[in-house]
Amino acid sequence: MxxxxxxxxxxxxxxxxxxxxxxxxxxxxxxxxxxxxxxxxxxxxxxxxxxxxxxxxxxxxxxxxxxxxxxxxxxxxxxxxxxxxxxxxxxxxxxxxxxxxxxxxxxxxxxxxxxxxxxxxxxxxxxxxxxxxxxxxxxxxxxxxxxxxxxxxxxxxxxxxxxxxxxxxxxxxxxxxxxxxxxxxxxxxxxxxxxxxxxxxxxxxxxxxxxxxxxxxxxxxxxxxxxxxxTPGRQHFAVFEQYERLFAFLDERPHLDPVRPLIFERVIDHYLFLLFREERIHPRDRAEFFRRASAHFHRFKPAGYVRPQGSLGVRFDLLARGSYPALVAARTVADARNHLRKRAAKARVGLGRKAYDQLYRMHLRRPIDENLVVYSAYWNRGVSCNPKAIHEKARELAPHLRGVWVIRAGAEHTVPEGVDFVVARSPRYWEVMARAKYLVNNVNFPDEIVKRPGQVHLQTHHGTPLKQMGIDQQRFPAAAKNMSFGKMLERCDRWDWSLSSNRHSTEIWERVYPCSFENVDSGYPRNDVYFRSTAADVARIRAELGIEEGRTAILYCPTVRDYQKGFVPRLDLERLTRELGEDHVVLVRTHYFYGRDPRLQQLQDRGLIKDVSAYPVVEDLCLAADALITDYSSIMFDYACLDRPIISYVDDWEVYAKARGVYFDLLSQRPGETPGATATSEDELIEVLRSGAWKGERAAALRAAFRERFVQFDDGNAAERVVRKVFLGQEAAPAVLPLAERTPAPAPDAAALPVIPRQSTGGEDLVPADRSATA
Incomplete structure (x- = not known):
């Protein structure tokens, strides 16, 4: 060059x-x-x-x-x-x-x-x-x-x-x-x-x-x-070589002697600054670092140099005398006390509640079980999401690993037959949390959980971010709700791996959770089902949901509003169903933060909608639906895997964007930002549905650009890549298929049974489409 x-x-x-x-x-x-x-x-x-x-x-x-x-x-x-x-x-x-x-x-x-x-x-x-x-x-x-x-x-x-x-x-x-x-x-x-x-x-x-x-x-x-x-380590010793070069530069230019004492003092002060910084010099290396700094003090000290006054002068004097123990002792008692107080407070938090302190301590002293994996999802709500798909793939590819799910009290009945589980805060819970080699969650484990050296934490997340996340939420009090961001980041410090389904997410996670984790750009395992389900699977799910043949099913999934309490309907569902007519059926799924809503139950009792808020597998609902209506929910990114119409109904866009913060403009109509047709009022939404704009050429072009940006790694093999990378220590194989080569599950009106191509990982090159899939 x-x-x-x-x-x-x-x-x-x-x-x-x-x-x-x-x-x-x-x-x-x-x-x-x-x-x-x-x-x-x-x-x-x-x-x-x-x-x-x-x-x-x-x-x-x-x-x-x-x-x-x-x-x-x-x-x-x-x-x-x-x-x-x-x-x-x-x-x-x-x-x-x-x-x-x-x-x-x-x-x-x-x-x-x-x-x-x-x-x-x-x-x-x-x-x-x-x-x-x-x-x-x-x-x-x-x-x-x-x-x-x-x-x-x-x-x-x-x-x-x-x-x-x-x-x-x-x-x-x-x-x-x-x-x-x-x-x-x-x-x-x-x-x-x-x-x-x-x-x-x-x-x-x-x-x-x-x-x-x-x-x-x-x-x-x-x-x-x-x-x-x-990052502490021996690399910080390079500072000595850099300053040796500086003093050689000064030696060749005697006209610079007037500033030599100032530069010397700056250099020595820099050495002392680095010496006791935990993030720079390892304690085991500090004595050697001190000796080299002391040698430089005598080697480069200018003639007639007068040491500074005060505490800095004391440290300079101890360095000149080569007395490392004395310098260590000179550190103030107040600093030592503060350090110990912080460590003690952190230890108290980390060892769990007082009632379980002794039990947890005992298990923390036992060896880690190299074949034990603990799974949890949505604050222990049940067996679902990315952890579920990873668990099922691990059973296939790593049968030596034993999976145990953490479930909240009262949700035991939701655990599938044959799946081992513990109730949160039960005696066995403390044992598995203390001894598991792998910890897998789509949110964070509680503050009281200690991540031991040797344990591996996989954070799977549970959505692609449109709304602002992590430390970005600090600018939006309605979203933060008195959150302690310091505590949040301490929880995130436990992550070893962070899973992502697209580069947008990877970039966001890395910035808003500034911790030392590695990214796994594998796709979301929960989305594998969208590429492995068949027409028969789609028909079966629709039958289970009671969707009559020939009817167009529209899934309506509004998300939670941080600036509101409880579920507030943003749409006159009775009017919507009346306008759509008998050949349509509306499936309504509210956010899991909300309980059952009596108004939805009344509409369902009248046969106007199907309230699927409590349906356990959201992926099934997506497979059954001909189209999706949503607002800011991350379900839009998952549904995009299916390459079916997405309608953005955002009647409160300006309020939401200001109260919660967003990373891009859903209404911009720019490729890669808007997933399809949009509506900002109930009348506009009905017109979009009546006119067919929801499935027109413009909507399809926007959806294609949206998929190009956000369906980057999802191809039906995400769970396998995660298991091989995290549990088996292998390459994250198979390689991600190009978007054009992926075949999503057929829409409800399609009849073809696809064959899903897979890149070879030592087995078959093609996987029949009728292979059983789980959500």
Whole structure:
């Protein structure tokens, strides 16, 4: 790859944003949108896909197809963030290079302010900009450099003239580099982490003209987990090599001796900062880290150096003496007490209620049962959803595993014959929760459950998100309902695997649950039945539901409203059935949060509707229905597997979107957002049904685009992929079939019996369509 030419060409942009990209699929769209949404437009984005194993490369290509300013560079091998930046610089054509991390965002108006200040200061070598830190709980914290940047005004200076600017946060994304200065200086990033510090000092000490912009330009995301700098290990010892290179740089430039004491003090302070950080240096490595830091203190200490005053000076003195035990002892008693108090509180929560404390403790000391799997769904409501499909596939592919379901008291009668179960909080419950190798749930287990080392937690989820989830709910009090987001994330910290049915979900889960799990892009196991059921299965289910032959069955599934209490009918069902006529039947299923509704019972008693709210298998209802009417329920994404008409009836869209928050606009009529015909009033809905628009060409085209986006991994083999990946430690096989090659269950008026193609996993290449399937 050739190095980009220096100088400005007539077609070169003013600013080149170089964005290294690796495992940030949950944040990448926000990053790119923050740049592309700027009022200043004379820029290019050099996005370097550092062989990211997730969907980042696809996201970059999607944005590049929409906007020519996005220029993806896909690397064949992972190079690391420094080399990725170097390769991006070689492709850059702009007057200025602006490094931006792919999980951060630009503030509104940032580039316009940058361009204006560059012009005011006659194109300095470096422009320093302000930033804020943003936290997952919506806290925004200003930088320590705010006042210093403001005091500089429009002045241009060197680091020797104003050495205080060497104390700014040592990262490359809070400054812009003039490309000619950067290339002529031969700057490049070194291997290993903490490469930013070395680059910052080298460039600052080389620049002849430095200017400041006291405006927030970068919103620095404080990721809760997943940042390489917050993963403890030996990789943090790379900081010593980086600073050895810095002092070698200083040795070759004696004219920089006036700032050497300041830099030395910054380096030693950095070592002490890292030493006791739990997310940086393992306790077993701290003594060695201390010894190396102490050696650097003596090796690089400037002549005549005077140690700082106060507690920092005490730590410097202990480091100089090489007294690690004394430094450990110098940590304050208050910090130790706070730490112990937090640990004790967490332990009390983790060991269950007091009545079961001793019993649970006993089982936690027993060995883990490598062949035991605990399943639960919908807060122990019964055997259903993705965990059920996984359980049944595990019986087939991993018969050595024993599955036990957790069921709430009073729901025992719902458990299918032959399925082992325990009642929540019973004595055996504490045993299986303490000893199971695998924990599978579509929601979270209670706070009191301790996840032991060696246990494996699979979070299957129970829907594709239209409404905002996880930490995104913080902006919507009606949805949050006094939720403790800290506690929620502690529960999510137990996840080892997170299951997804499409890339949209994968991106959302990764961002709104900032925890250290791996994604399983397998599809939803509960949806396998939609590709494995036959015409006979559909006919059988309709007969069981009492749907007469020849009648069109419409399934109506409204979801819960966070801003309302109880089930509030949004549709005059009596009028709807009257308008549809005798050749239609309406199946009504309310959300499981609601109990039985007497009004629905009355309509059913009159023969106007079929209330299927208590029907145990929602997948059967979808198979039986010719069409679906819903609002914001995630059932639309599952029903899309069947490639049958979907009607969005959203009479309260604006209220719902503001109260609950949504990720896209159902009413936009944009491909991939609207699943079919839409209606915002009862009259519109009836007209959609009467006119046939619900099954017309426009609705079919929208449904096809919706399926392209959301039915990405569902192909009838999701459960097998999960079992092989999580339980058997194999590749997630078989590979996902292309959408065009999948054959969903026939609609009720179809007669053909399909054969479902499967990619070989060592057995048959084709599975007969009449193979029995379970929902």
């Amino acid at each position: 050739s190095l980009g030419q220096t100088g400005t060409t007539p077609n070169s942009p003013r600013i080149s944003l170089v964005i290294p990209v690796y495992r940030v699929q949950g944040y990448l769209r926000a990053c790119l949108d923050s740049v592309l949404g700027q009022s200043f437009t004379d820029f290019e984005i050099i996005a370097v896909d550092d062989r990211s194993p997730d969907s980042c490369g696809l996201i970059l290509d999607e944005y590049a197809a929409r906007d020519s300013r996005v220029r993806p560079l896909h690397l064949e091998e992972n190079q690391g963030i420094g080399k990725a930046r170097d390769l991006g610089v070689r492709q850059a054509r702009g007057d200025y290079i602006f490094f931006l991390d792919s999980d951060d965002t630009l503030a509104d108006g940032a580039l316009a302010a940058v361009a204006e200040r560059l012009e005011q200061t006659a194109d300095p070598d470096i422009l320093l900009v302000d930033h804020v830190r943003t936290y997952w709980w919506n806290r925004v914290q200003g930088s320590a450099a705010r006042e210093m940047l403001a005091e500089a005004g429009p002045d241009v200076f060197t680091a020797l003239e104003r050495p205080q600017f060497l104390t700014m946060f040592t990262v490359v994304w809070n400054r812009l580099y003039r490309r000619e200065f950067y290339l002529e200086g031969g700057f490049s990033f070194t291997d290993g982490i903490y490469e930013d510090a070395l680059m910052v000092y080298r460039t600052m000490l080389s620049a002849e003209r430095i200017a400041c912009l006291p405006q927030v330009c970068v919103e620095y995301r404080q990721r809760r987990k997943g940042n390489s700098l917050r």
